[in-house]
Structure formats: structure tokens, C-alpha cells
Amino acid sequence: MSSIALEFRQVSKNYGAGPVLENFNLTIEKERLVTLIGPSGCGKTTLLKMINRLIEPEQGQILWEGSDISKLDPVELRRNIGYVIQQIGLFPHMTIEENISIVPRLKGESKQKLVGRTEELLQLIGLDPARFRKRYPHELSGGQQQRIGVARALAANPSIILMDEPFSALDPISRVQLQKELIHLNRHVKKTIVFVTHDIDEALKIADDLILLKNGQIVQSGSPGELLQHPADAFVREFLGSERFATEVSEQPQSAPSLISLMDASGTIDLHCQVPEALQQLHASRMDELLVTDANNKVVGIVRSDELRRWAGLSESSRLKVAEVMRPPIPSVQDHATIAQLLTLLNEYSIVPVVDASQRLLGTITRQSCIKAFGQSYDRKETAV
Ligand SMILES: Nc1ncnc2c1ncn2[C@@H]1O[C@H](COP(=O)(O)OP(=O)(O)O)[C@@H](O)[C@H]1O
Ligand SMILES: [Mg+2]
Structure with missing residues (x-):
């Protein structure tokens, strides 16, 4: 042939x-x-x-x-x-x-x-x-x-x-x-x-x-x-x-903070938790969304505060688990991603999961923490923003 x-x-x-x-x-x-x-x-x-x-x-x-x-x-x-x-x-x-x-x-x-x-x-x-x-x-x-x-x-x-x-x-x-x-x-x-x-x-x-x-x-x-x-x-x-x-x-400028330095462990909740618990956590952390993780520490979904409040308004809600009301997961970045890739996502989502090669969660980066870190790094260099 x-x-x-x-x-x-x-x-x-x-x-x-x-x-x-x-x-x-x-x-x-x-x-x-x-x-x-x-x-x-x-x-x-x-x-x-x-x-x-x-x-x-x-x-x-x-x-x-x-x-x-x-x-x-x-x-x-x-x-x-x-x-x-x-x-x-x-x-x-x-x-x-x-x-x-x-x-x-x-x-x-x-x-x-x-x-x-x-x-x-x-x-x-x-x-x-x-x-x-x-x-x-x-x-x-x-x-x-x-x-x-x-x-x-x-x-x-x-x-x-x-x-x-x-x-x-x-x-x-x-x-x-x-x-x-x-x-x-x-x-x-x-x-x-x-x-x-x-x-x-x-x-x-x-x-x-x-x-x-x-x-x-x-x-x-x-x-x-x-x-x-x-x-x-x-x-x-x-x-x-x-x-x-x-x-x-488009590569990251040298003055920018590294991805790892922006990462922390906030903004996640286990999929077996119940809706009121998630709401409490959102309220305490003043965030709009939480990443839902499973036993292997993989991100399996996302919950948003406005939607959770709606669920909480329904009579059966106190027994609902996060897993039952979550939405599909949002995009994540790996720890070697560039700042440009991170910012593209933060433009759309208030939180970005950082994962390893087997998709396990290493940490999270929030829009707030990112803005704060950039502000500090520019302050140190006495650069006008
Ligand atoms: N249906 C069409 N009628 C008239 N001109 C067309 C039509 N389709 C494509 N062209 C013209 O043919 C040329 C090649 O188009 P196209 O194959 O779509 O290019 P590309 O996919 O590389 O951008 C362009 O100049 C375009 O304006
Ligand atoms: Mg074409």
C-alpha cells in the first residue's frame, strides 16, 4: 500500500x-x-x-x-x-x-x-x-x-x-x-x-x-x-x-514574584463537608469561591458563595454535601507555569489551583494575595505603579 x-x-x-x-x-x-x-x-x-x-x-x-x-x-x-x-x-x-x-x-x-x-x-x-x-x-x-x-x-x-x-x-x-x-x-x-x-x-x-x-x-x-x-x-x-x-x-519580568511565593493553602474545602460549613468558611475568609478537594487532594469542583446561599435557603439544604452542589473544577496551573499564564486565569477566576503533574493540589493563589504581593514587590523597588 x-x-x-x-x-x-x-x-x-x-x-x-x-x-x-x-x-x-x-x-x-x-x-x-x-x-x-x-x-x-x-x-x-x-x-x-x-x-x-x-x-x-x-x-x-x-x-x-x-x-x-x-x-x-x-x-x-x-x-x-x-x-x-x-x-x-x-x-x-x-x-x-x-x-x-x-x-x-x-x-x-x-x-x-x-x-x-x-x-x-x-x-x-x-x-x-x-x-x-x-x-x-x-x-x-x-x-x-x-x-x-x-x-x-x-x-x-x-x-x-x-x-x-x-x-x-x-x-x-x-x-x-x-x-x-x-x-x-x-x-x-x-x-x-x-x-x-x-x-x-x-x-x-x-x-x-x-x-x-x-x-x-x-x-x-x-x-x-x-x-x-x-x-x-x-x-x-x-x-x-x-x-x-x-x-x-511575554515571559515574566524579573521583578515579578515567583509563582511559589504567591501560593498558600486557603480557599479549599473537602467534598464531604456540608453546605453551612462551606458558607461559614467563605464568610470567614471573605472569599467568593472555594475549591472542592477529594481524599487524594485533587480538585474535583468549585462552590460559589451566591449559589451556596441559595442552596442554604432550601429546606433540605443542611444535609446537602458540598459534593452534591458543586460545579465542575476551574482550570489550574502547574508550579512551573509563568506569571502570564497565572494572570490570565486570575482575570477570570478569583482563585487558581496550583497542581503537580498528577493533578494533586499544591496550593492556591487568590486574586487578593496576588495583587498584594505585586504591590509589595513594586514598593520595594520604589517603582511607580
Ligand atoms: N467564500 C469566499 N469568497 C470570496 N473570497 C474568499 C472566500 N473564502 C476565502 N476567500 C479569500 O480567499 C483568500 C484565502 O482565504 P482563506 O483560505 O480563508 O485563508 P486563511 O484560512 O489562510 O486565512 C483570502 O483572500 C480570502 O479573502
Ligand atoms: Mg482560515
């Missing part, structure tokens, strides 16, 4: 205002994670949508495992190609399980098989099937929804998965997590993945093969190392360089 998954041959596309692609050629090997990268408007999405025939070229051929895709039924083709986009578009009135199994269901697979497959996929993308299968999309965070999108794309067991800037709307922490998981996934499930991004850091991190485009043409292709070590021209150098530079300046 040939090792080629996809081939563009002399493909041209023109939406009317001049050619977007002209005599474009590209070969993509099987089971590789290939990233198409380049400035906005260079034709990345157009290329991707041609593969599943959401867009048809005017000229040329696209071969999928040797077959000309223009000769295949587009609906059938799309069912055999996974597709993940930025706004994932889960069906809001369907459960996670129903969302994931939609294509296999259309293909007429048995109910029993669907249940097994959903469970397997949820595990693969790192979400506990027992907790998530019956939930609805609005009950999930952006990162979790995007994971479901990946699971859905894998559900029909396609040989190719197309991903168009799938993580670009996510917060930096979820984004990095999903990038790692994608690499892991690609090693395990052995799919050909064509991944579009305009983020050079993302591309360098995940790609087996990088294809750098400009105005519908390939400027350079190769492994991330090849492009970094031997940029073909000034455009490549600038494209790699300017973005690299942008990440360097």
Missing part, C-alpha cells in the same frame, strides 16, 4: 477577485501530523475545505489514498474525514454522548457499539465518561467542548482529520493542554492530521511536518527543526522570528 494519504495536483482556486491558489501541489504522508501555517488570507482554510469538498477547485485534482475525490460522493467522503473547527458547533439540545456518536449513528451502527465507542473516546480525550456522557454542551467549559469536538471527529474512525485553528479561541492553559493531548492522540490512534494554524508556536510544538504558505504558495516545508535551522528566505526568518520574539517578551 502507498504511504501517501493526500495529494494536491495542479490545484487552482479563484473566488473571483484573483487567484487564491494556482497550480498548487502538495503531498501529505499517512499518519503524519502536518500543519499548514501562514498569514491570514494565504489560503489555509481554502485548502482544508477542498479536502472534504466544502469547496471545489476550478482546476486540478485532489487524491485521497489514490482516488480522485471529485469522483466520490461528498456526503460519504465527509463522513470518512474528521473535521474540527474553531467554533466547534456541538448540538446544544443533544447530550455529549449523542453529539459524539452522531456520525456512527447515521452510518447505522448498533446502539451497544455506540455506547462502547463513546466511552472509549471520552477516555481518550481525558474526560470521565461517567461524569460527562449525559451532560449538555453548555455544562462544559470551552476547552472541554473543544475536546468533545475532537472526539466527535474521531468517532467514525476516519483515516484523516482536518483541524482548522481548533484551539485558537481557548485560554492559554486549555490550549497547551489540548496541544499536548493532540500529539499523544496522534501517536496512539495513527491518523493523518492536517492542522491549520497561524500560530507559529503551536505549529512548532505539534508538527511532524510544517508547510509554510504565503499568497497560496508553499514558501518552505519540512520538519520544525529544518525550518528553524535553515529558513529558506527572509519571509520564513521573519515569520518564525517575529512570533518567537513575541513569546519572549
Whole structure:
């Protein structure tokens, strides 16, 4: 069998205002994670949508495992190609399980098989099937929804998965997590993945093969190392360089306190505690939310004071445990995260869990303690804030 998954041959596309692609050629090997990268408007999405025939070229051929895709039924083709986009578009009135199994269901697979497959996929993308299968999309965070999108794309067991800037709307922490998981996934499930991004850091991190485009043409292709070590021209150098530079300046300034120095042990409660106890603790610590932890010191959820007060107003509430009323956990950082990553989260949450590699809680950082520590560190340096 040939090792080629996809081939563009002399493909041209023109939406009317001049050619977007002209005599474009590209070969993509099987089971590789290939990233198409380049400035906005260079034709990345157009290329991707041609593969599943959401867009048809005017000229040329696209071969999928040797077959000309223009000769295949587009609906059938799309069912055999996974597709993940930025706004994932889960069906809001369907459960996670129903969302994931939609294509296999259309293909007429048995109910029993669907249940097994959903469970397997949820595990693969790192979400506990027992907790998530019956939930609805609005009950999930952006990162979790995007994971479901990946699971859905894998559900029909396609040989190719197309991903168009799938993580670009996510917060930096979820984004990095999903990038790692994608690499892991690609090693395990052995799919050909064509991944579009305009983020050079993302591309360098995940790609087996990088294809750098400009105005519908390939400027350079190769492994991330090849492009970094031997940029073909000034455009490549600038494209790699300017973005690299942008990440360097976002590193923490030396005057900033370290993550560890900001950490303490406040703001947590055991999942077996009762609602009134949690309220008391919130009141005493003057916080708005508490992280709920289990016996292994893992964060399993979060409770908010306004919601707890509502629960406390109900007659049965005194016997309710925190575990019964908590919400899903908020994002955490690891102890080697940067201050920039921490601040991104503190912008959204008043408390951030710091965890180790096995997700055990090392401590918490609150918005208040962080502001205080920064204030002191600037005071010491007599720097005007
Ligand atoms: N449906 C369309 N109609 C007209 N022009 C389009 C359409 N889709 C894309 N284009 C144009 O084609 C070029 C490539 O677009 P696209 O493939 O979306 O680029 P990218 O994904 O790299 O940002 C751009 O100049 C864009 O304006
Ligand atoms: Mg695009």
C-alpha cells in the first residue's frame, strides 16, 4: 500500500477577485501530523475545505489514498474525514454522548457499539465518561467542548482529520493542554492530521511536518527543526522570528514574584463537608469561591458563595454535601507555569489551583494575595505603579 494519504495536483482556486491558489501541489504522508501555517488570507482554510469538498477547485485534482475525490460522493467522503473547527458547533439540545456518536449513528451502527465507542473516546480525550456522557454542551467549559469536538471527529474512525485553528479561541492553559493531548492522540490512534494554524508556536510544538504558505504558495516545508535551522528566505526568518520574539517578551519580568511565593493553602474545602460549613468558611475568609478537594487532594469542583446561599435557603439544604452542589473544577496551573499564564486565569477566576503533574493540589493563589504581593514587590523597588 502507498504511504501517501493526500495529494494536491495542479490545484487552482479563484473566488473571483484573483487567484487564491494556482497550480498548487502538495503531498501529505499517512499518519503524519502536518500543519499548514501562514498569514491570514494565504489560503489555509481554502485548502482544508477542498479536502472534504466544502469547496471545489476550478482546476486540478485532489487524491485521497489514490482516488480522485471529485469522483466520490461528498456526503460519504465527509463522513470518512474528521473535521474540527474553531467554533466547534456541538448540538446544544443533544447530550455529549449523542453529539459524539452522531456520525456512527447515521452510518447505522448498533446502539451497544455506540455506547462502547463513546466511552472509549471520552477516555481518550481525558474526560470521565461517567461524569460527562449525559451532560449538555453548555455544562462544559470551552476547552472541554473543544475536546468533545475532537472526539466527535474521531468517532467514525476516519483515516484523516482536518483541524482548522481548533484551539485558537481557548485560554492559554486549555490550549497547551489540548496541544499536548493532540500529539499523544496522534501517536496512539495513527491518523493523518492536517492542522491549520497561524500560530507559529503551536505549529512548532505539534508538527511532524510544517508547510509554510504565503499568497497560496508553499514558501518552505519540512520538519520544525529544518525550518528553524535553515529558513529558506527572509519571509520564513521573519515569520518564525517575529512570533518567537513575541513569546519572549511575554515571559515574566524579573521583578515579578515567583509563582511559589504567591501560593498558600486557603480557599479549599473537602467534598464531604456540608453546605453551612462551606458558607461559614467563605464568610470567614471573605472569599467568593472555594475549591472542592477529594481524599487524594485533587480538585474535583468549585462552590460559589451566591449559589451556596441559595442552596442554604432550601429546606433540605443542611444535609446537602458540598459534593452534591458543586460545579465542575476551574482550570489550574502547574508550579512551573509563568506569571502570564497565572494572570490570565486570575482575570477570570478569583482563585487558581496550583497542581503537580498528577493533578494533586499544591496550593492556591487568590486574586487578593496576588495583587498584594505585586504591590509589595513594586514598593520595594520604589517603582511607580
Ligand atoms: N467564500 C469566499 N469568497 C470570496 N473570497 C474568499 C472566500 N473564502 C476565502 N476567500 C479569500 O480567499 C483568500 C484565502 O482565504 P482563506 O483560505 O480563508 O485563508 P486563511 O484560512 O489562510 O486565512 C483570502 O483572500 C480570502 O479573502
Ligand atoms: Mg482560515
